[in-house]
Amino acid sequence: MTENMMEIRDVSKIYGPLRALKNISLDVPPGQWLAVMGSSGSGKTTLMNIMGCLDTPSLGEVTLDGVRLAKLSPGELTAIRREAIGLIFQQFHLIGYLTALENVMVAQFYHSMVDEAEAFDALKKVGLGDRAKHLPRQLSGGEQQRVCIARALINHPKLILADEPTGNLDETNEGTVMEILHDLHDAGSTIVLVTHAPEVASHAERIIVLEHGRLVSDNAGKNGPPPADPAKSPGAAPANEAVGEASDDGAAIGDDAAVKAANAASDPGGLNPTK
Ligand SMILES: Nc1ncnc2c1ncn2[C@@H]1O[C@H](COP(=O)(O)OP(=O)(O)OP(=O)(O)O)[C@@H](O)[C@H]1O
Numbered sequence: 001m002t003e004n005m006m007e008i009r010d011v012s013k014i015y016g017p018l019r020a021l022k023n024i025s026l027d028v029p030p031g032q033w034l035a036v037m038g039s040s041g042s043g044k045t046t047l048m049n050i051m052g053c054l055d056t057p058s059l060g061e062v063t064l065d066g067v068r069l070a071k072l073s074p075g076e077l078t079a080i081r082r083e084a085i086g087l088i089f090q091q092f093h094l095i096g097y098l099t100a101l102e103n104v105m106v107a108q109f110y111h112s113m114v115d116e117a118e119a120f121d122a123l124k125k126v127g128l129g130d131r132a133k134h135l136p137r138q139l140s141g142g143e144q145q146r147v148c149i150a151r152a153l154i155n156h157p158k159l160i161l162a163d164e165p166t167g168n169l170d171e172t173n174e175g176t177v178m179e180i181l182h183d184l185h186d187a188g189s190t191i192v193l194v195t196h197a198p199e200v201a202s203h204a205e206r207i208i209v210l211e212h213g214r215l216v217s218d219n220a221g222k223n224g225p226p227p228a229d230p231a232k233s234p235g236a237a238p239a240n241e242a243v244g245e246a247s248d249d250g251a252a253i254g255d256d257a258a259v260k261a262a263n264a265a266s267d268p269g270g271l272n273p274t275k
């Protein structure tokens with residue numbers, strides 16, 4: 001048993017002249033709901049890919065549930081991803097010749113064993129009970145995204161990585177997805193959610209902000225307990241292990257504003273944004 005679900009130490013990701021991530025260090029305790037914000041190109045997806053065993057850092061170290069990922073073979077990384085992680089990524093396409101139901105059952109197959117009734121229930125939960133037999137091309141973009149969500153959550157993953165999971169959804173379906181995430185969080189899952197939307201980020205216990213590949217804001221201290229009420233935390237991010245790093249590109253401007261906006265949008269009664 002490890003203290004943190006995820007430990008990221010001095011992680012950088014380098015693409016030629018570009019450092020997409022710069023010396024990121026981050027601990028995510030088990031059961032925490034962490035939101036990742038930041039402008040387009042700031043490195044959010046790059047970080048999520050590394051957390052989700054889809055990519056490896058150029059420098060630094062990642063430990064997932066006590067396991068150092070650098071020590072694992074590609075096959076072992078794939079196994080961890082299937083066993084422990086639920087990925088809700090937009091680029092994770094559905095298999096075109098399988099129905100919505102079969103797409104969810106594929107995830108069960110790779111994890112343990114298929115259970116059609118359970119897969120159907122997962123689709124019903126995301127409001128797609130009447131679309132189970134449709135092929136992806138017969139579904140709208142938002143419906144396809146909800147199939148991906150059902151597929152990611154069917155195996156009750158310990159860690160849920162969601163990259164703009166509500167990006168394609170209307171308000172009602174966004175509410176449905178947030179409720180599902182709350183249920184999983186209540187059941188003990190750790191959630192890391194990338195979003196541009198302050199209202200979506202406000203569901204999280206902790207919000208970090210990336211800017212030009214640096215972690216520039218963190219509204220929970222390193223390993224500290226999440227603030228009970230984010231609206232009560234001081235406007236400036238306290239005790240941020242990375243804030244002290246001067247940004248060489250002046251990227252910190254506006255980061256606290258992003259956290260403040262998310263905190264302002266925080267609504268304890270907002271678990272039911274649907275009508
Ligand atoms: N495979 C790659 N090769 C080269 N550069 C890349 C690659 N992947 C990402 N980048 C660059 O790394 C930077 C961070 O990209 P990333 O996708 O992590 O941004 P993001 O914060 O998720 O942005 P968005 O909000 O638009 O999704 C960008 O400048 C991007 O162009």
Ligand SMILES: [Mg+2]
Binds near residue numbers: 044045046163
């Ligand atoms: Mg992205």
